[in-house]
Amino acid sequence: MATTSFTAPKLSSPTFQTLCRNFPLSLPIPKTLSSFSFHLSPFLSRFHLHHHHYHPPRFHPRRLFAVRAESENGAEPIRHYDFDLFTIGAGSGGVRASRFAANFGASVAVCELPFSTISSETTGGVGGTCVLRGCVPKKLMVYASKYSHEFDESNGFGWKYDTEPKHDWSTLMANKNAELQRLTGIYKNILNKAGVTLIEGRGKIVDPHTVDVDGKLYTARNILISVGGRPFIPDIPGREYAIDSDAALDLPSKPEKVAIVGGGYIALEFAGIFNGLTSEVHVFIRQKKVLRGFDEEIRDFVGEQMALRGIQFHTEESPQAIVKSADGSLSLKTNKGTIEGFSHIMLATGRRPNTKNLGLESVGVKINKNGAIEVDEYSRTTVPSIWAVGDVTDRINLTPVALMEGAALAKTLFQNEPTKPDYRAVPSAVFSQPPIGQVGLTEEQAIKEYGDIDVYTANFRPLKATLSGLPDRVFMKLIVCAKTNKVIGLHMCGEDSAEIAQGFAVAVKAGLTKADFDATVGIHPTSAEEFVTMRSPTRKIRQSSESQGNMGHEAKTAAGV
């Protein structure tokens, strides 16, 4: 778990040595960047060594700049900057890019807003969404809430409770916040150890090479925007009574009866959390099913399983207004009617890039209609010296993807190795209860992209449930390209899905075939072994009648082997 990398940051000095050995280098010019002249300038590096004003506490014999984005026509004189890289936003992507850049020899500063569990225009905190308002606190709450299910399970295994276990909300919040404080400290430490200058305050871009942090100006050869995203609250009457996910992670007391508006992963995760912590939970979704964009069968399955655990779903209901009554309780008015008596109404209606008040428009950084910064494959914005990674670019909004983008950017800029993040087969998880793990294409996407596919599914009662007597089931699915036999999609909903999917993601990313899966021996008794013991397809999907004929022929040949 990521906590290791916090406690023991691994500084990659071998890479630095490699760099020195390879120096000087000639840089291949990436196509998308070819309008700018890139080359190495040993002179420039030496120049900088003497002039940059910040010396990291440890190393470096020599500054190296792999990429120089200036015009080489002699129009602009060699310019001195305070930093090689100035990063705005110290979340997953920003910290990763900054650390790696520093390790590659760059002088780096990063600015971030003061710490708070709830983000705003003036608060944030080193660690960003993942550590303070996302993955980490969410997962801790999931751990806490899962216990009520475990208590039920344990009954079936002979454990008995004289009094029903009670949950103390304040203990959980205190312990969770202590952990977040610890983590934000670790993140600061990581930056410090890497020799990155941390500046507390709000960063704003003044010109392509200048950042203003609360009135102080810093110049930088490159600027990185990694300010992330924030919950989006739809404009409905009474929205001020609603909470978003930031607030939901830090409530002062247990919500007795909560309405969650939204059908995405955040909505489902919180539904599971509050349900497990014994709140009455109602989920309102606009569509017929939860988790738009996920595999249809997974959508059905997770909805059923969550309903079995006591969550009430209200489908095809859109919120129209929130009304606060005299007794302080809240009512949610939807297109279908009004439900009263909520202690809390949470809007989990999406997130938007944090691009306001950054000065982007004035320097010419282009933003799309959702507010996301437009970047090329190397995370470069429309201004050559300004780059962006993470949720602010709204590509795939996941911590490990921001880390990948940050690492790729550091390589591109400071290791003479133009690197594109690779978005193929990015696995992800939903920490609903039960959780979902997946990698690759959904069945619907696979049909669209490949036409002919074989689908293998398993829907079973896990060993634990046979003893516990609970209605828990596990659903697994493999999607195989009929022509190449490659596994192009893998989906699971059930206990441990997130952990199970990771190893398979390596296999799917490596382009392994169904035959490779079959050749792997199972680990018995596990749920995961089901993925290597799926012998006959549940269905074969063939697109055109023409290809069906072809497939029939191929299938026969295959069967004869």
Added chain:
Amino acid sequence: MARKMLVDEEMNQTNQEEAHYDFDLFVIGAGSGGVRAARFSANYGAKVGICELPFHPISSEVIGGVGGTCVIRGCVPKKILVYGAAFGSELEDARNYGWELNEKLDFNWKKLLHKKTDEIIRLNGIYKRLLSNAGVKLFEGEGKIVGPNEVEVTQLDGTKLSYSAKHILIATGSRAHRPPIPGQELGITSDEALSLEDLPKHAVVLGGGYIAVEFASIWRGLGANVDLFFRKELPLRGFDDEMRAVVARNLERRGINLHPQTNLTELIKTDNGIKVTTDHGEELIADVVLFATGRLPNSKRLNLEAVGVELDNTGAVKVDEYSRTSIPSVWAVGDVTNRMNLTPVALMEGTCFAKTVFGKEPSKPDYSHVPCAVFSIPPLSVVGLSEEQAIEQANGDVLVFTSTFNPMKNTVSGRQEKTVMKLVVDAETDKVLGASMCGPDAPEIMQGIAVALQCGATKAQFDSTVGIHPSAAEEFVTMRSVSRRITCRGKPKTNL
């Protein structure tokens, strides 16, 4: 090569002589390997009979049951007890997450045991149905080989049935072995341990293998005092040394008393329980003494020597790569051959057997990259080579990547237990040679990694895989720096 020709030759003969045999295949033993081979052979169109001893949770010469060790006396009941025992520490961990529980939690062993037995009876029924659905004829009784193509089944009432079969498959598995020490009759084996009337208060476990550490974990998790005795310095001989040390540390931290390099010399019955004496002169009183000192192939009462089926000195049936014994019409799969004694391996051997003999597709089981798990609490799971094996077999350098971390759950629960992961990589080819993990969910996590290793995945391919955050498993794809590099070239190939 010769083997393949032999098979083909027989295929031709089959066409002419089919009618002479009662069965195309007669299987002795309906455990994992036997049932798999029987079903698949039947699916290929063979006429199959199978015999198995009557059902009982505790096996002997005359009782067993359809499903075999895995279902009745192994994997399944063991995992059920591990689930039950794991709740002990789970519930402790709940407190820091805000849950208020009674100081002392009630655990009802009889209830768990009863439900466990219900479940294995249910599975026994499912296995029987699987066989009948596949068209396999099941006989209850003890099977014996009386000729290269002749079996005899002694039924419960003593009557004997005799059948001829084109092929005979021995899949009788193995049984726990007891060490020859005075008072050994006072001890129990894993069979009885899975069906104890009462939860032990003080258990002594002899053995350092996976069965020993699993039972130690089960009993400790349910509140018993446990002393674990083993011959080596660390438990789990054959596994990666670093991981063995991790398991030992975890067991100890969870309150199991470890006695390395110690053997038991005598058991004596006393009024207070069983007095256990060690070769270090220590004495302990225990209410249960478990011998987890290995298992031996079940080959004694099959009349194998008489028909010329060769056994090795441990009693295992000798087979070639296609699972064929020294008698061409007699084959053997699973623990009785003592190759790699795991259920999924027996399944693989059974499948390969059916393909070879009835599917016209000679198939050898592939023993490389077989993953496995030890369901200690927390569990260990591995695939591929240990660091020591990798160094032993390497031509060039070996890179070792390790990660030791505090699982996120522990940051709030306060449990002091690190998860350890390890990748062993060939420096020259970048291939991942081995992976291991000790920590929660390790067996579930390792299965996908096993697919990658089976296909020769490189470290670069691991690195290029994006993590699933926050999970423990993501650590396997984010190990950036080498923990150590072991130079093997020119190094004499000796082991400690």
